[in-house]
Amino acid sequence: GAVVSQHPSRVICKSGTSVKIECRSLDFQATTMFWYRQFPKKSLMLMATSNEGSKATYEQGVEKDKFLINHASLTLSTLTVTSAHPEDSSFYICSARGVQGEGQPQHFGDGTRLSIL
Amino acid sequence: QKEVEQDPGPLSVPEGAIVSLNCTYSNSAFQYFMWYRQYSRKGPELLMYTYSSGNKEDGRFTAQVDKSSKYISLFIRDSQPSDSATYLCAMSARYGGATNKLIFGTGTLLAVQP
Numbered sequence: 001g002a003v004v005s006q007h008p009s010r011v012i013c014k015s016g017t018s019v020k021i022e023c024r025s026l027d028f029q030a031t032t033m034f035w036y037r038q039f040p041k042k043s044l045m046l047m048a049t050s051n052e053g054s055k056a057t058y059e060q061g062v063e064k065d066k067f068l069i070n071h072a073s074l075t076l077s078t079l080t081v082t083s084a085h086p087e088d089s090s091f092y093i094c095s096a097r098g099v100q101g102e103g104q105p106q107h108f109g110d111g112t113r114l115s116i117l
Numbered sequence: 118q119k120e121v122e123q124d125p126g127p128l129s130v131p132e133g134a135i136v137s138l139n140c141t142y143s144n145s146a147f148q149y150f151m152w153y154r155q156y157s158r159k160g161p162e163l164l165m166y167t168y169s170s171g172n173k174e175d176g177r178f179t180a181q182v183d184k185s186s187k188y189i190s191l192f193i194r195d196s197q198p199s200d201s202a203t204y205l206c207a208m209s210a211r212y213g214g215a216t217n218k219l220i221f222g223t224g225t226l227l228a229v230q231p
Contacts, residue, residue: 091158
């Protein structure tokens with residue numbers, strides 16, 4: 001159980017393009033989803049916390065207009081990288097926490113490798 | 118001082134060895150402790166989750182939490198080449214009735230040699 005699906009797994013696109021990444025909890029409902037960024041050989045860096053039906057909470061230094069997050073249902077959150085540039089190239093990973101709430105562990109998707117040319 | 122310290126390794130062991138991975142932390146408010154395994158170019162996979170001091174066993178894996186010493190460990194028995202991955206410890210606190218975000222260690226890269 002506790003499967004999180006992330007799509008697409010790999011994106012290569014030109015500078016200036018907007019890219020949408022989907023994160024779905026397949027076999028459980030998630031009130032809270034999280035978006036992370038990971039640089040090579042580094043740990044995960046939290047970008048934002050997304051709660052179903054409300055605005056996302058962004059970490060300090062993360063541009064909310066650059067990284068648009070929508071959490072429209074208990075099983076789907078999306079991250080849109082707007083007008084992407086080469087410095088946005090990275091490994092983006094989502095996670096989801098079940099509706100049981102407090103103390104539940106996060107379950108991660110398999111990540112999206114974004115390359116901006 | 119970082120909130121969570123983890124030896125980055127790399128750690129190389131022969132197949133069948135017992136592996137010990139460790140993290141220390143400074144925030145006594147941490148109540149939930151997790152170990153994740155991450156293969157290259159994949160997302161982290163939850164291995165163990167606990168919220169109390171003591172040991173928790175699942176197959177070849179044992180998670181140990183010592184809240185008095187602010188120290189957690191993951192033991193892998195009879196290690197296999199397929200265990201070769203980066204292991205991340207993670208923990209979270211509970212403030213005002215809400216679970217706070219996960220704080221990760223930097224990860225330990227493990228290589229199990231056949």
